[in-house]
Amino acid sequence: MMHQQFQECIDACNACADACDHCSAACLQEEHVQAMARCIELDMDCAQICRLSAAYMARGSEFAAALCRLCADICRACADECGKHKMDHCRECAAACRRCADACARMSGA
Amino acid sequence: MMHQQFQECIDACNACADACDHCSAACLQEEHVQAMARCIELDMDCAQICRLSAAYMARGSEFAAALCRLCADICRACADECGKHKMDHCRECAAACRRCADACARMSGA
């Protein structure tokens, strides 16, 4: 069971999922929601794949690396979109997404 | 929104997830559980990624094709493992996994 060696990446995935879920809800309360549509879409995708990646890693799944490779791509796309906006929830989300993309890339050997 | 064109693949993912979740629970009740360990592991992985793939497709996510490509790989691995066992729940699961792998491969253009 490689649970321990994955711990850093699991933590990054959980933190990223929380930040994305929070950001999607906060974006929905912004005055200019329309400008946040793609941010909300990517937040949803990113939160869900991060939670699944954490589950695969915690189980030591033989597909954990492959899922983390895709998770890194989605985290990067979400970081790029959130990085365009100046609200705190977007800036914090972008930072969490970048950390998670790096951790997933390292974990999957990409 | 490409919800409709994805419908066949969404249906295959939902059916596969249900079959995998059922198979994992039924395997746990078998006399020789130890021989079913990898089947249960793959059932869990497959059920979860199928449910996520259905969600991405239903939302028309820009990452739906990439996720379905990986989903097809996991479905194939699960079908191969379930195909080794003679219990009804394994046979039905293997068939659902194969149908889903094909639908995901078509959908993702793989």
Next chain:
Amino acid sequence: MMHQQFQECIDACNACADACDHCSAACLQEEHVQAMARCIELDMDCAQICRLSAAYMARGSEFAAALCRLCADICRACADECGKHKMDHCRECAAACRRCADACARMSGA
């Protein structure tokens, strides 16, 4: 394994999850997104708990009835909100939510 007796409710949950995921994405593309904020929030909650309820039922979980009871409440809230809007995706979502609420209520003996 009570997988078969749950089949009607599992199907209703999967259909409701797909409709909610589709509705959330379609609402985000509407001109008046701000008016759709609560609809999108409830769509996300409803899609996710419906997919989890299907998983619990397919596994014959001892907590399937308890989860379906809560799922029925969330489906009803989502149906009420979607029912206020005249777009096709909202009307279809409201109908799927109502069917799922009824199936979950029956399944959980509520």
Next chain:
Amino acid sequence: MMHQQFQECIDACNACADACDHCSAACLQEEHVQAMARCIELDMDCAQICRLSAAYMARGSEFAAALCRLCADICRACADECGKHKMDHCRECAAACRRCADACARMSGA
């Protein structure tokens, strides 16, 4: 957005989900898997509802308290079952489940 006030409970849910996912996989590798069947079942249920509870709380969902109330029940059942076994993964999982049950009970005012 009540994201911050939920942070302790979100952290407890993520830690519990990781422990349950790890425990389910480790139980499957035990010599006497049959004796671990209910532990594995509850681990799966608990991991999934904990990840969903974290998502609801991070979004500030109006149903977060109701979901956490049920999550507390499932965490307690999982803690009781894991508490019967002497393996490290079960002991650590039982402890994480108890902490999460308490956090969810506080959060939901139960």
